[in-house]
Amino acid sequence: MRRPQLHEEALQPGRPAPGNKAAASPRLKQIYTRILKAFGPQGWWPVTPPGKTSPVYFPGFYGRPSERTAFEICAGAILTQNTAWANAERALQALNSSGLLSPAKIAGSPLPRLEHAVRSSGYFRQKARSLKAFCRRSLREHPEGFRKWFSSAAAGSLRAELLSYKGVGPETADCILLYAAGKPGFVVDAYTRRAGERLGLGRGLSYDAWKYLFEKGLPSDVKLYNEYHALLVKLGKDFCKRTKPQCTGCPLNITCAKLI
Incomplete structure (x- = not known):
């Protein structure tokens, strides 16, 4: 059985700073910067506007929900x-x-x-x-x-x-x-785990371990967590697919360990 591996280099420097903030990991920051530049704000979470029947996305909105x-x-x-x-x-x-x-x-x-x-x-x-x-x-x-x-x-x-x-x-x-609630808590899903493993951030980690990796390596910021999670979903749907990943054209191609 493959042992879980949390790659500490993904977190460095990553030490908590005063005010319960974390110094941003250069690796995690680089990933975020690249996918944000490629995809732009995602407007999560999609909700239904008054008078409509279908949820829609609101890119750039980070206020408290009604x-x-x-x-x-x-x-x-x-x-x-x-x-x-x-x-x-x-x-x-x-x-x-x-x-x-x-x-x-x-x-x-x-x-x-x-x-x-x-x-x-x-x-x-x-x-x-x-x-x-x-x-x-x-x-x-x-x-x-x-x-x-x-x-x-x-x-x-x-x-x-x-x-x-x-x-x-x-x-x-x-x-x-x-x-x-608009409170900091990094969301981990199948897209997060898949991209994280292929990028070489960790291997076989539990939900809590993936959550720890991102929260330790990033500032505790609602807007950042909001976009980061949504962008990883976008990455997983468009490029980092479960089968037949589309590495060509992926914004993380040149920095990815490609541990598929």
């Missing part, structure tokens, strides 16, 4: 588990068109109706139960709403609380933390 969009991000983070975003997006559209895209509506909806609405996201029975449980508990424990709940909680305690919710794992919790 109450409605904060919840939509939470719902989207649950629905996109183990599936492509396009499938989760169709589920959000169905919830929206059915008048269900709110905590109160989902909490009070019969499970069969909810399952039908989110069917396109896969594992629809499990996700319907998770969504319903998330909404019922958040309404019970945080009647003040998502914006006040998120703004009043420290990042660490909020993440720990989110992880205690049914159906919320580390990646989902970090998506909510970063994109819905």
